[in-house]
Amino acid sequence: MTVISDKLRGADAAPTADWVTISDLHQDPFPIYRRMREESPIHWVPEVNRYMVTGYHACHIIENDQATFSADETDSLMKRAMGHSMLRKDDPEHDVDRRSYGGVLRPRAIKDTWNAIFLQNSEKYLSQLKAAGPGADLVWEYCAPYAAENLRQVMGFYNATQEDMQRWSQTMMDGTGNYANDSDVWARSDQSFDEVDDAIDEILPYLRKHPDSSLLSKMAELPIPMDAIRANMKMTIGGGLNEPRDVLGVAVWALLSRLDQLAQVLADPSSYSMVFDEAVRWVAPIGMYPRETTCATVLEGISLPKGARLGVAVGAANRDPAVFDDPEDYDINRTKQPHLAFGGGNHFCAGAWVARAAVAGIALPQLFEALPGLRLDENNPATAAGWVFRGMTSLPVRWGA
Ligand code: HEM
Structure with a gap:
């Protein structure tokens, strides 16, 4: 207790960033993050109703100290939209759910099962294109149907379509971000909540009889509570679809806008892994996620009260010049530094291997091989948006002569 109060005595209050608006963040958060980082690693942001943490080191400390920075946020909208998943639990409860995923999303299963399926899906959507x-x-x-179909098969939702997956993901994510408490948003989110529950109830008995490599098949064999299964499946639908879609779109856009780097990649396909890492660093698909302080504390010289709601802005941390040279540039040849796009600590993304395999291993090389002369459509500029989740909202391209 004495230690904490000594620490608190020397600490500064977080500056208030009353100039930050959600609509500016949505359009382009990066100039805002730059100004914030230059001022302080942590701000109180009234419009977001959170302390936003934009400094790399501060985000890194939070990720590795769940005793002080809990993922189990009070009045969490994610819990309201999807149930209490592992993402909003601390250990040891979190660990029980996380272990239930076993090896389904790990490199061995990717090699034995998922790579072939991802390849098939990529070929299907490319031939349609x-x-x-x-x-x-x-x-x-x-990008969207490929990511959705991959996730549908990895999860084992054989009684749904990839379009269902996209709709479920989007509407429940909208619920998770429904700070305005819009009743229409809740109605759509709640409908998906019920549809996912129905699909789980229908498929589990089938998978008990016909076990396979999917996540739901794994769930079918475990004695874990149905509430946890339901919430974790919904969170994985929300967290496993848009992110591969968005990193794929951003990576293609970055390369098509930088023809020297594109030429380098086409000459050396082993560099797709760098293309992927640099894309998630440059535009983190999950730009911010929440934590809550369990006690009064000091973070990077800034005092935070007990119960402070934090936004861990990894999208900003990934462009911190204290860690990355020329951080605003997309550069596949940069000296590699660990980025925070997949989070860290006990909540480090469970699907990071799957995303890398699907995007860097299959989609990017397939795309550039199947569509020679791929280029941006000069009459229709590409668009990007978002800050809590960010990606391309359109990417018009042409190929051929
Ligand atoms: C480029 C793609 C992806 C990115 C950038 C990404 C990012 C993240 C981040 C930042 C977290 C931690 C959030 C927090 O701590 O609050 C997370 C957790 C998680 N992700 Fe991903 N993700 C990606 C793809 C996927 C895929 C494809 C799946 C599933 C197939 C997936 C499943 C999960 C799960 C289950 C968790 C919860 C882990 C836990 O709480 O222990 N992710 N992801």
Whole structure:
């Protein structure tokens, strides 16, 4: 107790960033993050109703200290939208749920099972593109259905379509971000909540009889409470679809806008892994996630009260010049430093291997091979948006002569 109060005595209060608006963040958060980081690693942001943590080191400390920075946020909208998943639990409860995923998302299963499925899915959507081409909006005609179909099969939702997966993911994510308490948003989110429960109830008995490598099959064999299964499946639908879609879109856009780096990659396909890492660093698909202090504390010289709601802005931390040279540039040749796009500590993304395999291992090389002459459509500029989740909202491209 004495130690904490001594620490608190020397600490500063977080500066208030009353100039930050959600609509500016949504449009382009990066100039805002730059100004915030230059001022302080932590701000109180009235419009967001949180302390936003934008400094790399401060985010890193939070990720590795769950005793002080709990993931189990009071009045969590995610819990309201999806139930109490592992993402909003601390250990030891979190650990029980996390272990229930076993090896389903790990490298061995990717090698033995998922790579072949991802390849098949990529070929399917690419051949549809080629038949309809020579132009498309790559986000909605390739990245989104590819990511959704991969996740559908990895999870074992054989009684749903990839379109269902996209709708469930989007509506429940909208619920998770429904700070305005909009009743229409809740109605759509609640409908998906019920549909996912029905789909789980229907498929589990089938998978008990016909076990396979999927996540739901793994769930079917475990004695873990149904509430936990339901919440974890919903969180994984929300967290495992948009992110691969968004990193794929951003990576393609970055390369097509930097022809020297594109030429380098086409000459050396082993660099797709760097393309992937640099894309998640540059535009973190999950730009911010919540934590809550369990006691009064001091973080990087800033005092925080007990119960402080934090936004861990890894999208900002990934561009901290204290760690990354020329952080605003997309550069596949940069000296590698660990980024925070997959989180860290006990909540480090469970799907990071799957995302890397699907995007860097299959989608990117397949795409550039199948569509020679791939380029941005000069008449229709690409668009990006978002800050809590960020990605391309359109990516018009053309290919061929
Ligand atoms: C580029 C793609 C992806 C990115 C950038 C990403 C990012 C993240 C981040 C930042 C977290 C931690 C959030 C927090 O601590 O609050 C997380 C957790 C998680 N992710 Fe991902 N993710 C990606 C793809 C996937 C995929 C494809 C899946 C599933 C197939 C997945 C499943 C999960 C799960 C289950 C957790 C919860 C882990 C835990 O609480 O222990 N993610 N992800």
